[in-house]
Amino acid sequence: MVKAHGLELLRFFSAFSVLVWHYQHFYAAEKVAYVASEQPLYNYLNFFYNHGSYGVQVFWCLSGFVFCMRYFLRNRDIVKLWNFFVNRFSRLYPLHFLTLLLVALLQYIYHHRYDSYFVYQDNGIKAFIRQIFFVSSWFDVWRLSFNGPVWSVSVEVFVYFGFVFLLRLASMFKMASLMVAFFCAVIWFAGVGNEFFECGAYFFVGILSAMLLSSDLPREKFVGLLCFYCFLLFSIFYFFDMVSEEVFLFMLVPLIVILMAILPLKNQRLLGVFDFLGGLNYASYLMHFPLQLAVILVFGWLGLQLPVFSVWFFVGYLILVFTISAVVFRKFEMPAQKFIRDFALNNHADVMR
Incomplete structure (x- = not known):
């Protein structure tokens, strides 16, 4: 399958949505009540605010x-665990470690000035050690610390172990993925499990989506299967009285991913823009909280109040995040990935986003 440039655009909008959602962090510094409908450009961005x-x-x-496209559908041979580990480590850890140190320093300055921490209060030695080993959310998902948004990546890292294990099953991988996705979804929506089950459900339904898209089914059968998928899930959740916003989201997200994967895009210049924006998703996700901290400290040092209701401040915040993210991606993320992969794999593997 050729590269799905539409997925890069989806990556960007996913990161953008989190940035807008976390705009409310600024209100914690100003101790102002956050009301979504009063935010800058709310008429245009209300979905992201809410x-x-x-x-x-x-x-x-x-x-x-x-992951399914890269490790299962393209590489039918058994994936080498060391290669998988190095690829994931080089992709996720360097920027995580950099932002961890940055937030630790900025939180220390913030605490010294305001006698409290900004947003995430658990910034002790134990939390720091857990962050170093990328297991900050393995013991208590919502005990957020330091660079708080990294919690979702920590949860996903745990799910990777399940993915690698199922890959070893080879011919049983498809059925096993289906069973895991179904099991995790039922446990999560029943309110029994935590966010690890939610992540597992989305991760493995993403795998199933890739399998479905890569099949040689005619368009009519492909659409029919998608409709059957929605009907089956809705029927199950309705029967067990579990219909909710989360359930509809779970049905909708894989459909969006599939549609963006098959989005017909031909303009080469536009494709380049999409790829560039998609490449910034991890940097913007990890950099936006330390940048918020830095902005607040600068405004406090200047004795100025944060203009949180200003459109210009909001737009400036987004421009700052994506500009810094672009620099970090080009000057730190990509060189760090290449260095680690060249050192650990002794080859010149392409950077995998």
Whole structure:
């Protein structure tokens, strides 16, 4: 399958939605009540202000889709665990470690000035050690610390182990993925499990979406299967009285991923823009909180109040995040990935987004 440029655009909008959702962090510094309808450009961005946190679920589904394409559908041979580990480590850890140190420093300055931490209060030694090993959410999902948004990546890292294990099943991988996605979804929507089950459900339904898209089914059967998928899930959840906004989201996200994957795009210049924007998703996701901290400290040092209701401040915040993210992606993320992969794999593997 050729590269799905539409997925890069979806990556960007998923990161953008989280950025808009987390704009409310600024209100914690000003101790002002956050009311979504009063935010800058609310008439145009109301979906992101009210539902922007769902960008995390889209990320999880996208990861499953891309992993299936890369490690199962393209590479029929058994994936080498060391290669998988190095690829994931080089993709996720360098920027995580950089932002962890940056937030630790900025939180120390913030605490010294205001006698409290900004938004995420658990910034002790134990939390720091957990962050170093990327397991900050393995013990208590919502005990957020340091660079708080990384919680969703920590949860996803745990799910990777399940993915690698199922890959070893080879011919049983498809059925096993279906069973895991179904099991995790039922446990999550029944209110029994935590966010690890939610992540597992989205990740493995992303895998199933990639399998469905890569099949040789005629268009009519393909559409029919999608409709049957929606009907089956809705029927099951309705029977068990579990219909909710989360259920509809779970049905909708894989459909969006599939539609963006098959989106017909031919303009080469536009494709380049989409690829560039999609490449910024991880940097913008990890950089926006430390940048918020830095902005607040600068305004406090200047003795100025944050103009949180200003359109110009809001637009400036977004421009700052994506500009810094572009620099970090080009000057830090990509070189760090290449260095680690060249060192650990002794080859010149392409950077995998």
